[in-house]
Structures are given as C-alpha cells and as structure tokens.
Amino acid sequence: MSFPKKGKFFPRESGYNGKAEQPASGGFVEEIAAALKRSLGDSRAGVKTVAAWTGANEKTVKNWFSGTYGPSGAHLIALSQHSDEVLATFLAMARREDLMVAIKLAAAEQAVEELLEAVRQLSREEPGSTVI
Secondary structure (H helix, E strand, C coil), X not given: CCCCCCCCCCEECXXXXXXXXXXXXXXXXXXXXXXHXXXXXXXXXXXXXXXHHHCCCHHHHHHHHHCCCCCXXXXXXXXXXXXXXXXXXHHHHCCCHHHHHHHHHHHXXXXXXXXXXXXXXXXXXXCCXXXX
C-alpha cells in the first residue's frame, strides 16, 4: 500500500514537505520567553513548574523559554494565572498597562487590610491597650 500523493508527508528538520512553518511573531515569542525567565529563571525546575501549570510537554515549554515558539492561547491563559510577569508582559504588549496598575492597587489594598486586621488582633490580645 502506498501513500496518496497529497496529504501524507514525513517531517523534515526544517518543517513539513520542505515548507518550514514560521514561528509566531518574533516580538511576542521573545517577550514571553523573557517574562518566563524573569519569573522562574532559566532552569530545569522552571521548565517543570511551567509544564505543571499548563499541562504542556517539557520540550514544548523549553521551546517557550528559548524563544523558539510561543504558547498557544490556552497555555498563555494558564501562564497568566500563575505568573505576574507573564500577565504584565501580555498586558504591556496589548497596551493595557493600566489594568496591571489596577491589579497591583487591589493587591496593595488587600495587604493593607490584612495588616490592619493583624494589628487589631494584637491590640485585643494585650491587656490595657487601646483598640485602633
């Protein structure tokens, strides 16, 4: 049995059937790779962490770190859920830095509330102290 003349080819080093597939836009790929390295470093542990976050194969994740290819939409969402660096990079590329400022402000407000509650609990525990 032989393969039909169209539709079945074996992969070569440069791509399929001599037509190399172009990686995603260079700017996107390079920026995400840089964000991953800033967030997790350029180590095997970082690759394993990202693979666990996204469910992607480790070889695929290594390609993201090296800037050879970029993550798909679903993987980018998973990365953004776990890495503030990736989220900030994505928002900067989308020219929506204002959203990152809002996220940081909300986190700061939450931290201040938690700190204030801790101070109030300390004040309650100490006899003779004034409650704030």
